[in-house]
Amino acid sequence: MGHKVLAVFFTLICAPGLYAVFLVPSKNPVAVGTNVTIKVNDTGIITVGLWLFGPSTLYMWYPGGLTQGASLQTGTEFDSSTYQLTLSSVTLKNSGLYVLESMVPIKTRAEIALDVQEPVSNTTAFVSMTNLVEFNDTVTLTCSASGTPLWFSWHNGSSTVTPGERVELRNGGRELFINGVTRYDEGPFKCLVKNNISHAETNQMNLNISYGPGNLVITASSEKMVYVSGSDIFLSCSADSKPTAAFYWMYNGNRLNVYGSSYNLRNTTQNMRGEYTCVGKNPVTLRYAEVTKMIQIVDPISAVTVHPAGYPVEGTAFNLSCNVVGPVDSIHWMKNGKYLDDDTDDTITFFNNNSILSFYHPDLSDDGLYQCAASNAVSNMTSQTYDLMVNYGPNNTEASGPHIAVVGSSVTFSCSSVSRPQSQYSWYFSGLNVKNGSVYVTEPLSKTNSGEYTCMAFNSITGRSSIDSVTLAVYVPVSNVTVTSNNQQPIFNQSFTLTCTANGDVQHIQWMKNEKNLNSDNMINFTDNQSVLYINPLTLSDNGLYQCLATTAVNNMTSVTYDLKVFYGPWNTTISGPLVGAVGHNVTFSCSADSHPTSRYSWFLNSTKLGEGPELTKDLSLNSSGRYTCMASNEITGRSSNASLEFTLRYPISNVIVNAGNQQPVFNQSFTLTCTATGDVEHIQWKKNGMFFILTMESLSPMATRP
Template sequence: MEAAFYLFLLGAITGFTEAAGILPDGPLNAPVGGSVMFTTSLTEADGPFLGVTWSFNTTFFIISYQSGSSLIPPAYQDRITFFPSTASLELKYLTLDDGGEYSVTVFPDRGGRIKLDIYVPIFSVTVTPQSSDLVEFSSFSLTCSSSGSSLSFIWMNSSSEVTSSDRVQITDGGSTLTVVDVTRYDEQSYRCRVFNPVSEGISDPVNILVSYGPENTKMSASPSQEFYEEGSDISLSCSADSRPSAQFTWFVNGTKLPDSGPELTLRNIQFSQRGDYSCQAFNSRTLTNETSPSVSISVLQKISGVSIKASTEQFIEGSSVTLTCEASGSSPSRTWKKDGSDLNLSEDVTLSEDNTVLTFKAVKKENSGEYVCLVSNPVSSSEAKFTIVVNYGPANVQIEGKDLINENDQIKLICSAESTPSATFTWRLNGSEITGSSAEFLKEKAQSSDSGTYTCEAKNIITEKQSTAEHELHVQPGEKMSSGTDEGK
């Protein structure tokens, strides 16, 4: 029996050619240490089978089966499982040496061949960067390594697969990724995916950092104003697009300040600190710097000490007079008003170019009133008031009273004059001074000797001018006239 079995086996290995393939199209892939199932297309209905032989690389048999008995070489003991009903075979504990061609012969006229490829499984996928901290427009390389056999590589960034381009090179069978002219937009995480027909693995992410800048350096002031009052607090901020974060220094009018950092606080700022402020950003990795456009800080002193000074203490009609508006503070602007309304200028009333001096070429009584000088700058304002009283006269002296009265009647004459200050009065009768210095001359009982020419002399003690008026009065003797008699004024 055993001799016949070996003759059957020898014939199967050396000379049989299957009539129809009963194995699938190959190859089959399996990992080292794993198992593989060689499954035929036969079923129990195709049996019974006179004999089945499995061989490896045409010369080494794995199993010979006939009439319920199996012959298995020592090398395959405990490594195979044979399925007589379908002539299928499972091979376990695979090694790289198990890779090759497997054939099956099923007597009398069936058989097949299939290739088995054995692969070492993938594990320990790692990515080694040439550098992970780069300067923009330099280049970087990543190398992917892994255990396993017949390796294939795919590179992935944070969002998609990385493919070759003008700036991206994939070399060394796909295991090396090189990016040239790196920009900040290449700053992301990269992974390497390694695979073969029986396994795959992926690396931990490698983060690529790209140093760039500084650029877009700019500064701002808070509060943002065209002008600042002396004593204000101002905060200046500087920013720049930069990796790593930029270092900042400060300048005023091109002179470096001792301050550093992205914030500069000017507390209780003084007029002397006005000027054009700028900041400079510096990147310690790229070793470049950039200066911001300057911001002008205009500091103004508050308006104070506003006063109006006159060129004379007394304003006499016809004289030339000036009012000077004095003030301290920065960039004062002056506006004049009279009696609450805008000041009307003329040939006789003029202002200096800076509105500081108000000149009256020949002051008139109409120029009397309250004058206000409003001094302002963009951060403050103040005003001063001054009242002008124009001294003039006396003028238009007049005497009011009767020109005909009877003896024992009352004499009442009133003298008036236009004058500032009010005039003083002197009375005369027929050229001789008489008692009385007020505007009213009064005598209770007239006598005939009171007839004559009455003169009122008005005098202004400031202008030192005087003017007179005359009045004729007739005192008639006797009783009072009847109502029909002309009594005069």
């Protein structure tokens, strides 16, 4: 490689540039009498600039000087190093538009509107009247305050008052007008006044609103629909009323000489039942209201018993009677604690106002504990239980036991029936009596013991018998469940087969992948009663842990996992490393590919093999440029893939020199600097005072430094 020389000639001229200027006040709006600073953010050096307030100049600065405008107000300060403006003890006159203009080195403008406001003060409120009658009167609450600007709102307790059918906010919210006051308008009311910089509230005001009487209620010391004779009944009357209402009492429409909210009835009798009325009056609203309560008083029941008519026999009519001492309103029969109804049960009927319970044909369903319950308005009483038991059976004979069993095990069968007295039991298998008694335990079972086992129940009193059977199937359990691949290699995009083998009476096989059941789809099929899993073609999504679950009626067993990892690749072979290097140095290239198992890598320069492995490091000489190729290969899939890059040699740069020749740098004349270097020079960048700059005619103009 040879040597190259690059020469550059330029003149410096400054051209206007662009940048953003932002004005940020320390607060806005601003309270009268406080200070505010307007800061300038994100700006460079402003050589010549102006601060304006509206159309008037506050400050102008330039190299070597600062001029104040004629409209500058007292308390306004300018910081020439940061360009920020500070206003002290502001007044309303300080509100307006503040503008910063940059003239040199760039021309730009930023502005902000400053809003000076007076705080809220002198807050007062008053009410037109405080003593009011509900629904009759209206009231106006008025609020006043000083400050700019002002917003008014009213509060009733913790709630904000909003306009509605009865409520109006007048005069910009200063007045709250309520038409037809209610008891919920008593307050406390307060007025909240605020602007952008402060807020204040008035003292609370309360209204005295008379209302009622309403919602009169008579309550008893113990509320009952009916009272038992001899009870003491204490009546109390209450009403919603302000001030408190005065009360008097009436009985069956006749006024009593009883005044006050309470009326006590002691040692009551049935002739004291009737309507009791409480009348209330409000002394301010002059309104009346009344409420009536019905009081019922009766005598209690003293005794209830159940008597049978003979003995209960299956199929023979049978009666029970209920005997009651005392006044009776109703009689109800119960069986096992639940009420009986002859409308829904056609095997029973009731006579003589429900005092007799009759069974037409007693049977097993009629067994139980029977009671009768008698009641009137003030009392109820239930008899002792009568235990009704009907002789019957055997009915509902049931043989129970397992339906499946394992070869070599023993099983237990049980037999039961509903019978009075208790039945006797016998067991039969293949027509032979094998056991007497309700429980039968077999000898160790073989497959020949599969079949039907029958129990016979016999009642020696009724002379009846009945049978029931259990069918038993004996199985060989599942064992030795395994998954094999028959020495196949799982290669991407090829078919693959797994086989499930097991010993025993296998009834069903279920395949699983990663412990989740597998179902057939367009790539997965099952054959040979699902013992063979066929995948075609294999994809990377088929990777996972495969198992098969073999099931029989008596047990199931899952194989150990078969770890399927699909062989694939190499894919996406890539080579990385520098594209340019210097003679005398070394270079390292890396190669990678998606592959399982990991690929084998071979390196070539043009067509010459250089080495093997995922990385290649080479010392650079004159013949080191050219095409570098990495070949990735997979020995199981039999596939390979290449990636290449072009590498170029360069001579390093040295001996970089700047000279001006024999020129003298004279003001307002052109001047030339020359940069020379040895090596493969691709680009030259100039610096001034250690900082890079862009070479344009404008940026080097002498005029650029003028203020």
